[in-house]
Amino acid sequence: DAKTTQPTSMDCAEGRAANLPCNHSTISGNEYVYWYRQIHSQGPQYIIHGLKNNETNEMASLIITEDRKSSTLILPHATLRDTAVYYCIGQAQTNKLIFGTGTLLAVQP
Amino acid sequence: NAGVTQTPKFQVLKTGQSMTLQCAQDMNHEYMSWYRQDPGMGLRLIHYSVGAGITDQGEVPNGYNVSRSTTEDFPLRLLSAAPSQTSVYFCASRTRTVTMGYTFGSGTRLTVV
Numbered sequence: 001d002a003k004t005t006q007p008t009s010m011d012c013a014e015g016r017a018a019n020l021p022c023n024h025s026t027i028s029g030n031e032y033v034y035w036y037r038q039i040h041s042q043g044p045q046y047i048i049h050g051l052k053n054n055e056t057n058e059m060a061s062l063i064i065t066e067d068r069k070s071s072t073l074i075l076p077h078a079t080l081r082d083t084a085v086y087y088c089i090g091q092a093q094t095n096k097l098i099f100g101t102g103t104l105l106a107v108q109p
Numbered sequence: 110n111a112g113v114t115q116t117p118k119f120q121v122l123k124t125g126q127s128m129t130l131q132c133a134q135d136m137n138h139e140y141m142s143w144y145r146q147d148p149g150m151g152l153r154l155i156h157y158s159v160g161a162g163i164t165d166q167g168e169v170p171n172g173y174n175v176s177r178s179t180t181e182d183f184p185l186r187l188l189s190a191a192p193s194q195t196s197v198y199f200c201a202s203r204t205r206t207v208t209m210g211y212t213f214g215s216g217t218r219l220t221v222v
Contacts (some may be wrong), residue, residue, distance in 0.1 A: 019153050023132075032207060034210055036210060036211075041216075042215065042216075043113075043201075043213030043214055043215050043216055044152065044155075044199070044201075044211075044213050045190040045213070046209060046210030046211060046212070047210075049207070049210055087151075095200070096142075096154060096157060096167065097142065097154070097211060098154060098168070099144075099151050099154075100151065101151050102151065107141075
């Protein structure tokens, strides 16, 4: 599975877009980029994933660069409830999901 | 559709005791995994399974056993509890196809004294 690099922490103002970057320069062609988040003390929550194309769902948008070496998770209108640790994971279609250290996003009122 | 159900939610064990953490899912997911999360740390994979009868080790398997006799259930056994196993344990499941990510349970908080 690809090694990913994320900033340790970020701040975002409530109501503004939160843009969370992730570097995955060693990602291979068959590895997807997955994003999860963990709100304090809860189980992680799947957000979105993609392979090559940009993806959007009801929670977020995922922008993957053309060379697939980096991606950005976008929460379009962050709320206080979006304060969480966000994990970017490069994973092939296997069962082993390995978490890194993630980005602590603090949404400020 | 209850999702992933973990029991118990809280447990205190004495050093040397054994116990089983239960995990059940009703989504007919082939893949299931167990993670532990120590205070202030990230999640570490203990064991995983790709289907009934098939299990494999993750990053930190020592001190734990698993079995997968049915698609629905994936229990985690602590053989002889140690204080180092004090942690929050999460179970997760996913379909074999890459349509969604994992669904996680709400966790079991285990304290070994």
